[in-house]
Amino acid sequence: MSLLAEHNAAEAIELHSESKQPEIATTPVDALTVIQNLRANKDGILVVLSGFLCNFMVFGxxxxxxxxxxYYKSQDGPLYKSTDFQVAMVGTFGTALTYTCGIFNKTLLYHFKPRNVMLAGSILMSTGLILAGFCSKLYQFILTxxxxxxxxxSxxxxxxxxxxxxxxxxxRAIAMGILFSGTGLGGLALAPFTRYLIAQIGFRWCLRTLGFINLTLxxxxxxLVKEPKVETFRTNNKLFNIHQLxxxxxxxxxxxxxLQAAGYLIPLIYMSSYAQTLGFTRGQGALFIGINNGVNAIFKVVFGFGGDQIGRLNMIIICNLLSxxxxxxxxxxxxxxxxxxxVILYGVFSGAIISLLPTCLLELFGPANYQSMSSxxxxxxxxxxxxxxxxxxxxxxxxGITASDYRNPIIYNGVLLIASxxxxxxxxIIAYYEKIHKTWKL
Incomplete structure (x- = not known):
């Protein structure tokens, strides 16, 4: 399909249905109506449950x-002589690849069923964790x-x-809020669980245990994943449409x-070590990560419900600013x-953009462009x-011995979120203009 033809097809879809216009505000709905509609959408519920489990493990x-x-940086850890930057690269590399490999998502889902892609990913992800249990050097942890x-x-x-x-x-927003709440609940459960396993059986068997649990879930x-029965799901296997840029x-x-992704993880990565500069213990530092993620999970659902009422993009902006x-x-x-x-309030506000962005992509760019824009x-x-x-x-x-040693990262974190x-x-502003003038432009 040519770029012009693909663009015209996208416009035709959007002109055919005003419901696909950017939702700056929507009509309030009651919780009972939400539950009834969700029950009628069994395939959608199964996909949401699948996404919840995946978020629970991947981001937990x-x-x-x-x-x-x-632990890696402690005197008992395997990377005691490494810098904070070097050790952070292990976790950052894993989380970053979860996202960056998404550029291939459209091509993979064009050639393979979602279920098969996920099965291959499950084996790779679990293997990486289990192999990390045998590592002792920085480059080995980065690879595994x-x-x-x-x-x-990914x-x-x-x-x-x-x-x-x-x-x-x-x-859509509350459904995605439930799906992404797995992220926070995973962190709530797995942060203290990880701390417990390290203390009881050592970091090596902790990693292997997490690997086997991950494989199962x-x-x-x-x-549970079902492929949506929409014509635009398998339009072509191009990574993205150049016209969109x-x-x-x-x-x-x-x-x-x-910018939001750059700032989002900074508190989570350094939360435990920063807590110790204030006199908290290692266990309390891990508990703070869990509490933050647990609060985050609850308010993904709350703000998903709110986003369906006041507008998803509106809710993202409010929460990002408050973060x-x-x-x-x-x-x-x-x-x-x-x-x-x-720890508590950052958990309240920081997760909304993650759960609401996919819903905004559909509204802002239409179903024909959704997969490529997601990638x-x-x-x-x-x-x-x-x-x-x-x-x-x-x-x-x-x-990072004292709390004041973290001032520069804190400022950097805040600036990233404001810029976002x-x-x-x-x-x-652009979405509102297009809605007022009944246009649909990329």
């Missing part, structure tokens, strides 16, 4: 890397807990995320995603009580991960 492990970070884990987790994570929004319309998740709307959306406020207003303050407040967006989020935690690690002074918010406000 990924966002718990702060526990490994703190980073590279192999990251490629596998294949596990993205198929249900791409498929799920196509099963929903009116309640992600294989189950792959069996000639629009400010696309660049603002990608910029907002990249930056918590960084500057609470984490920047060298106080135990302020830090505890930050580009997740690739940019992966690049953002590379620019986030590792660079923040380089900014830590004096080996500015991009999303620009995107909102």
């Amino acid at each position: 492990i990924g966002f718990s890397f702060g526990v490994f970070q703190e 807990q980073g590279l192999i884990y990251g490629i596998g987790s 294949c596990v994570y993205l198929p249900p995320v791409v498929c799920a929004p196509m099963f929903f319309n009116k309640h 992600t294989v189950l998740a792959s069996l 000639g629009s400010w709307k696309v660049w603002l959306q990608l910029g907002g995603s990249l 930056a406020v918590t960084v500057f207003g609470l984490w920047f303050v060298e106080s135990r009580s302020a830090f505890v407040s930050f 580009i967006m997740y690739f940019c989020r992966g690049i953002g991960n590379f620019l986030g935690s590792p660079l923040a690690g380089l900014m830590i002074v004096n080996a 918010t500015m991009c999303l406000v620009g995107l909102w």
Whole structure:
């Protein structure tokens, strides 16, 4: 299909249905109606459940890397002589590849069923964790807990995320909120569990145990995925449409995603080690990561419900801005009580953009462009991960012994989130203009 023909097909789809226009605001709905509609959509429910399980494992492990970070750098750890930047590269590499490999997602789903892609990813991801249990050098951890884990987790994570929004319309945001709540619940459960396993059986068997648990749950998740029955799901196998890159709307959306991804993980990676500078124990540091993720999970669903009522893009902007406020207003303050407040409130606001962005892609760019835009967006989020935690690690002074040693990473974190918010406000302005003038342009 030519670029012009593909673009015209996309426009035809959007002109045919005004329901696909950017939703700056929507009509409130009651919880009973939401539940009834979800029950009628059994295939969609199964995909949401699959996505929940995948998020639980992929990001439950990924966002718990702060526990490994703190242990690897301790005197008992295998990477004691490595810098914060070097150790952070292990976790960042894994999480970044989860996103950046999304650039191949459209091609993979064109040639293979979502279930088969996920099964292959499950084996790779679990293998990476199990092999990491035999490692003792930095490059070995990067190859196993980073590279192999990251490629596998991408294949596990993205198929249900791409498929799920196509099963929903009116309640799309709350469905995706439930799907992505697995991220926070995974962190809530696996951060303290990881800390416990390291203390009881050592980090090597901890990694192997997580690998076998992951294999069980992600294989189950792959069996639940259903492919959406829409014509636009398998239009072509091109990575993306070059025409899409000639629009400010696309660049603002990608910029907002990249910058938010760069800032999002910084608190999670350094939360445990920073907590110890304030006098908290290792166990308490791991618990903070779990609490943050647990709160995050709850409010992904809450803000998903709210996004269906006031507009998904509106909700993303509000939460992104408030995330930056918590960084500057609470984490920047060298106080135990302020830090505890930050752990909770950052968990409240920071996760909304992750769960609501897929719903916005459908509304802003249409179903014909959804997969290619998802691929580009997740690739940019992966690049953002590379620019986030590792660079923040380089900014830590004096080996991070005192809380003031973290001032530069905290400022960097807040600036990234503010810049992301500015991009999303620009995107909102363009989307609002197009809605008012009944246009649909890339």
